[in-house]
Amino acid sequence: xxxxxQNSPSxxxxxxxxxxxxxxxxxxMFDYFLWYKKYPAxxxxxxxxxxxxxxxxxxxxxxxxxxxxxxHLSLHIVPSQPGDSAVYFCAGEIQGAxxxxxxxxxxxxxxx
Amino acid sequence: xxxxSQTPKYLVTQMGNDKSIKCEQNLGHDTMYxxxxxxxxxLKIMFSYNNKELIINETxxxxxxxxxxxxxHLNLHINSLELGDSAVYFCASSQRDIAxGNxxxxxxxxxxxxxx
Numbered sequence: 462x463x464x465x466x467q468n469s470p471s472x473x474x475x476x477x478x479x480x481x482x483x484x485x486x487x488x489x490m491f492d493y494f495l496w497y498k499k500y501p502a503x504x505x506x507x508x509x510x511x512x513x514x515x516x517x518x519x520x521x522x523x524x525x526x527x528x529x530x531x532x533h534l535s536l537h538i539v540p541s542q543p544g545d546s547a548v549y550f551c552a553g554e555i556q557g558a559x560x561x562x563x564x565x566x567x568x569x570x571x572x573x
Numbered sequence: 574x575x576x577x578s579q580t581p582k583y584l585v586t587q588m589g590n591d592k593s594i595k596c597e598q599n600l601g602h603d604t605m606y607x608x609x610x611x612x613x614x615x616l617k618i619m620f621s622y623n624n625k626e627l628i629i630n631e632t633x634x635x636x637x638x639x640x641x642x643x644x645x646h647l648n649l650h651i652n653s654l655e656l657g658d659s660a661v662y663f664c665a666s667s668q669r670d671i672a673x674g675n676x677x678x679x680x681x682x683x684x685x686x687x688x689x
Binding site: 482492493495497502503504505506507509511546548554556559561562563564565566568 | 577579581582585604608613614615616617618621623628629631663665667675676677678679680683
């Protein structure tokens with residue numbers, strides 16, 4: 462039972478353009494959603510999060526949008542840079558549950 | 574100075590062996606975790622410890638036994654290793670972000686376990 466799904470295993474974007482990574486979830490109990498970035502041979506690192514009571518959170522080049530009615534969120538990166546090439550994981554959290562439920566990740570490649 | 578460190582980074586072993594993976598965090602966090610990333614790349618929680626006490630055990634076989642000697646350490650011992658245990662195991666620790674409200678987890682670099 463996959464509560465968080467990232468249906469695109471990979472995405473290629475040209476440098477300078479916008480990257481949009483998508484995530485769907487089924488558990489309406491999630492209070493927060495988080496995006497993690499992972500480089501090869503490293504652990505995931507926290508990127509940005511959004512509370513379930515908000516529909517947008519922005520941090521520099523990164524913006525996360527949440528559509529609760531569609532149970533869908535997306536991460537926008539603009540402009541995309543070569544250093545953004547990594548695997549991006551979406552995760553949901555139920556406050557107090559002390560665990561993150563991850564999607565399977567999307568590999569983003571930024572082409573020069 | 575590494576925040577969450579786990580050793581070894583790579584582990585190749587034969588079926589039936591017993592092995593341990595060690596994890597240490599120097600962030601002062603109360604909660605530590607073990608996650609498993611399987612061949613399909615899903616990152617799934619295995620265990621969660623808060624102040625040395627087991628909080629979450631996600632139906633992991635009892636061949637896997639976590640041990641937390643103190644809140645800065647969470648080791649994972651695996652008995653009678655099976656081929657299906659081959660995966661990347663990530664240790665993590667977390668602290669609730671008072672400003673944001675969510676829990677930000679910090680991950681180690683992972684241990685790639687290969688059972689042959």
